[in-house]
Amino acid sequence: MARMGAFGVVVVVMVAMCVSPILGTFVVEENSLTVSTPDSLKGTYQSAIGNFGVPQYGGTLSGFVMYPTVNAKACEKFPDNYFRSSSGARPNFALVERGDCYFANKVWNAQQAGAAAVLVMDNKKEELITMDSPDDDPVASQYLQNISIPSALISKDFGDKLKAALASKELVTMKLDWRESLPHPDERVEYEFWTNSNDECGPKCDAQVEFVRNFKGVAQILERGGYTQFTPHYITWYCPQAFIESKQCKAQCINNGRYCAPDPEQDFTKGYDGKQVVTENLRQLCVFKVTNNSSPRQPWKWWDFVTDFQIRCPMKENKYGPECAEEVIKSLSIDVDAVRKCMGNPDADVDNPVLKFEQDAQVGQGTRGDVTILPTLIVNQRQYRGKLDKTAVLKAICSGYQESTDPPVCLSDTMETNECLDNNGGCWKSGSITACQDTFRGRVCQCPLVNGVQFEGDGYTHCEANGPGRCKVQNGGCWEETRDGAHYSACQDQHPNGCHCPVGFEGNASAVTGGCVDINECTARTKCQCPECKCTNTWGSYDCQCSGGLLYFAEHDTCINRKSAESKMGWTVSLIVLSGLAVLGLGGYVVYKYRLRSYMDSEIRAIMAQYMPLDSQNDSVQNHNDDV
Template sequence: MKIMIIMMVVSSWWPSAVYGSFVVEESSLTVTSPQSLKGTYQSAIGNFGVPQYGGTLAGSVRYSKDKPKACDPFVDPSSFKPSTSQGGRPVIALVDRGDCYFAKKVYNAQQAGAAAVLVADDRDESLLTMDSPEDDSNAAQYLDNITIPSALITKELGDKVKSSLEQQGEMVNINLDWRESLPHPDERVEYEFWTNSNDECGPKCNDQIEFVKSFKGVAQILEQGGYTLFTPHYITWYCPKAFVDSKQCKAQCINKGRYCAPDPEQDFNVGYDGKQVVMENLRQLCVFDVATNKLNKPWVWWDYVTDFQIRCPMKDKKYGPECAEQVLTSLSIKPSDVRECMGDPELDQDNPILKREQEAQVGTGDRGDVTILPTLVINQRQYRGKLDKAAVMKAICSGYKESTDPPVCLSQSIETNECLTNNGGCWQKGNITACQDTFRGRICVCPLVEGVQFEGDGYSNCQATGPGRCRVDNTGCWIETQGGLTFSACQDSSAGCVCPEGFTGDGLINGTGCVDVNECSEKTKCQCPQCLCKNTWGSYDCTCSSGLLYIHEHDTCISKKISSSKLGWFVSLIVLVGMVSLGVIGYIIYKYRLRSYMDSEIRAIMAQYMPLDSQNEVHNHMQEDA
């Protein structure tokens, strides 16, 4: 999955950028009453506030005829607070579009107690994204304080809801659902951070710096744990060919106008130039490449960026390569490796790293271009909300497949554990439960306990199966402990319940269970004439009279002396005979092999010095023939 966080800085003049499509991110909206409006509709998520990614919000709609556009603060601070007449449910404020910024409407409704805001469009058109105001000098006073979600709905739906509320006097209940707003196909979230090293662009840059500092720790934990795959990106523009030799392009661009950034002070005659920002952007990209490919620690990028922001700010006139390389050295990153990666900014040719960045700015598939800033994109879906640690964490956590959430996503500060209430409606037996908490809710899945897998539907039934099942769950079979001894009717090799030896019954905990068999009274054991029987729980004790010895295997009594003397003599005799036999056989084999060896040796020696008879005969025949 991909997450993209983008921060762009603009000045009064900037080079050209290639833009394409813009994608509106939507969430589900379900009207549960009245009957005439029941159904599921789509809404466009606002680009500010805190969308409840991975969650839901159920509430009752309330519309104010006195201030339908909510452009001014509500006189009654409880205009949208829950009331007993509506069952104490959270209130979702419905306001009309027009006359003021979307964000201002949402803030005013929030101040009056609204849990969420729906803005009804005032024209028949496709859904669009409610953006945060960029040109409102007063926006900073309320933008960062918006903590509720908001969405735009169509004019048609807005008119129907208002009609039900005003003309028919019906209560309109709505369920806002963000669980499927972001894809969550697997156990890892891939996210990208689009940023800029300029730290003198006002509130936007300040928010970005604070976010990087606050998010650094959790980002590194997720990366080191293999839960995320992180990649930083930096926005650049290009200078039109007709202006490559102009003062503006030379001040803001490198590689002959190919890669540019706005002037930090928006004044080409003072302070830092845009080309210095591009160089630091390139350096930070190379820090990531070196940390990833040579150190195998991509998360070191977060250390460099935060340290550079603290140690090398523009306001202290330390922004530049000298201070940057001091930071690199303190982090055990070789400055020479980074310089080699950056290349020569004076060359009239493409820089492969910055060229890749420009190509990535253009949207592909379901992901729009990098235009709305700041922006999160999760698995090709753009996040709508403010650049805040908690809000971004919720967005990332909603990108995991259920049951693969990292521990940080299941903390109380991030989500609610549904398993704590009525066990989430899942199966439970003792401390064994099928309820598994997830970021988006809970799932009912039969658990794996101490290596034993439970099987069932997870809601009404789960049963231990396989070897070791009786160790963790007796599956309804009888079990009892007396005098330190425990007996059970559960068997790993069988799914049923069978009373163990020494007991009788159906073996079921809710049936007759297992009852001890009295071997003495039923005369099934210890029945020889000399035997003395005593029943015990699950077994029996048998002794013999007149000093005799009881043999349990044969259920009989024998004399201790006779048995010991005869048995000992017999065993000794067998052992002695065996040892003698082995010795004799071994000696015979030894003598035979020794004699055979000696015979072969003697014959070999004699063959060398004394011709054999057959050789002499052949020699004589040869002389006669001659």
């Protein structure tokens, strides 16, 4: 927290020790860099992402490494365009040394001189650390939000090797890679924003207020569309037992020292107290819980409440507090009573379940480190590094989606370059159908699904429609042609996979590599081969004529006498008619015999019943006697 007093520091230390029986750790978020030249340095190395500027989450950046011959620590301004690359050339990365000034100051000076990225080499052998922005430097606040390039800390050993290679006049080229800096397991991104309702803590608070206002629209679009699951959090400390009765704890804590926030002005005699801040933090948490658990769910209203509260209830105008906050809640049609019930009694000497959860959540779990910096953004359980800027944060969130599941907002012109526009991204394409799919991290070549029909193939050189209905989509990628009103296609429903030339054609049935060629049945001597036949080839078929008034009989590929043919046809028709009549007669006879037999059976049974009792009648009489 910026400008935290001595007591605040003690509280933070005590909380880090006591907030949970299992200690978490601060995790250094890293990106990789790959050196391609010289051969002596070729390989992949790790670097720590700076907590300011704009890391290119989801992307890569290639360039040349430059080491300044003067001002190696970059604490002074460089000559104009010192690191700027010439037109059309790769950008230059500034390699500078640690020490003598703030990390952010080094990066700002290098950016002003045209550097596309900055590598800060450590000045001692140690594990990588996170380069943070200064809290109390008034000069830094003037340029901090204007840093727009990425920066990273590298180890001293690696930095020395880079310096030695450059001193030997070797060309050092490398690629900075942030594609795996944030996990991207599925089609939804889960992210947390750790913040504070205090708006009087200097440049960082101003940056938080500005970010929430600018990011609200995008956040609500993502949440309403089900693309994200957002959760706000508020850092909360507690007062050590020995100081609970002190003036400081009473002014900064609620629930008998359990939940505390620093005094906004660091002056207990004026302005607002820390306990008012932690109470407002609790209220904002409860606004989220109430709207998230309402029916219908509306968790995105948290953004409306926070932005409206910042505008209508600022500390500078002495409007910060419960009265103004509840007016904002009512204006947004949020249940005020439900919010009050959620908050509980801040004066009670009991645990508050909402704030207790916040304290526990501050401790890192799994790949996520402790939350010790305000503000902190966590995307898919990894802490975001970089400045709070709408575009920068959205880039980070967009990099958390699985390939090809990016929401539309991540594929806008301002967010990324559509690689499919350049030579179709090197992917397969047929007409308007393409295997090139644009994603936030770049294009992927994947055979498409078009109108319910799945194309299959490698996505780069070949895709082919498969399954039912495939002929309706660009004819299944098969050959087809129309001539003189006759249409033939190599895509047929009886062949659900692949292309097959129709009868009368041969060749490659693919529309891409050639097509089907007409078979000349006359030359091939496969049809119309009788002595009296005269063969004429047609496109896709043939015409066979017989000489001497004979009639062509295609079934046997022969010519026969027309009268004979008619006679044969007559006999055939007669035979069919007679056969039908015979079948009908036989069927009628069978029905007649069955009905006659049934009639006779019933008559005989009736006559016999007059002279002798039947079994069923005996049973009836016996049963009747039994009842007597």
